[in-house]
Amino acid sequence: MLDYMSSLGHVYSMKDANERMSDEALELVARRFAVLSEPMRLRLLQSLIDGEKNVNALVAESGGTQANVSRHLQTLAREGLLSRRREGLQVFYSVADESVFNMCCAVCGGIRESLKKDSKALG
């Protein structure tokens, strides 16, 4: 695991042209992007901005089925984006750290840039 950390040291600055990401690091990054590439998972993350919530609450807010929401929460937790805490019958999920929002904000900013260019292209 610490090997990963050190291998990601040079990954963080992708613009450093001298150092290319390894295949493993590349797949790790792709995997993280993939986790965030589902609208329902983004919706769940959004609901969790308020703080930790149990599955039922997230089912109600998201409008998804219990099974599907549970599976997406599993995925997010397994990939390290959510923390899981059991309390009696209920399981509470919460956003693991702030970097989740950084990723989302970066993408939203990227989309804004794309749209700026599009509107320029349209005149």
Next chain:
Amino acid sequence: MLDYMSSLGHVYSMKDANERMSDEALELVARRFAVLSEPMRLRLLQSLIDGEKNVNALVAESGGTQANVSRHLQTLAREGLLSRRREGLQVFYSVADESVFNMCCAVCGGIRESLKKDSKALG
């Protein structure tokens, strides 16, 4: 198109709990993440850090087949991450704007956070 821009105004600050992203915005963000969720596409972006390159050069650097590289470049261009410029027989691709790297850096940072937690959990 300008409608999208205004609808994304509140999207940018995902942490503003009072304003939830619309379904359309959510799908737009998910789509952007999906584009970046392929190792080969990340590799191509990485190659393009140096500046614009034609398809053949990218085929050589990436190690992929011509057909596959071409398709990935199409995807990246269609989604607004790359610019396309034709010059005689060759087609040159280049990174559309810096926000692409911001997205990648944000994700790399997120991974680093995850790994930090993992190493703590392991003792």
Next chain:
DNA sequence: TTGATATATGCACATATACGCATATGCTTG
């Protein structure tokens, strides 16, 4: 132990997409 509630999972199905192969298109030169 039995029952009730909250969450997770096995299974089947539909859809999306990455990939290789072959071929088509576009552009330039002779």
Next chain:
DNA sequence: CAAGCATATGCGTATATGTGCATATATCAA
């Protein structure tokens, strides 16, 4: 026009994954 090079695309296939339905597991209460 024909030939050749660079790039794009149609097609078939394999694989991944999102989803719903039913059911399993886990925890608590009586």
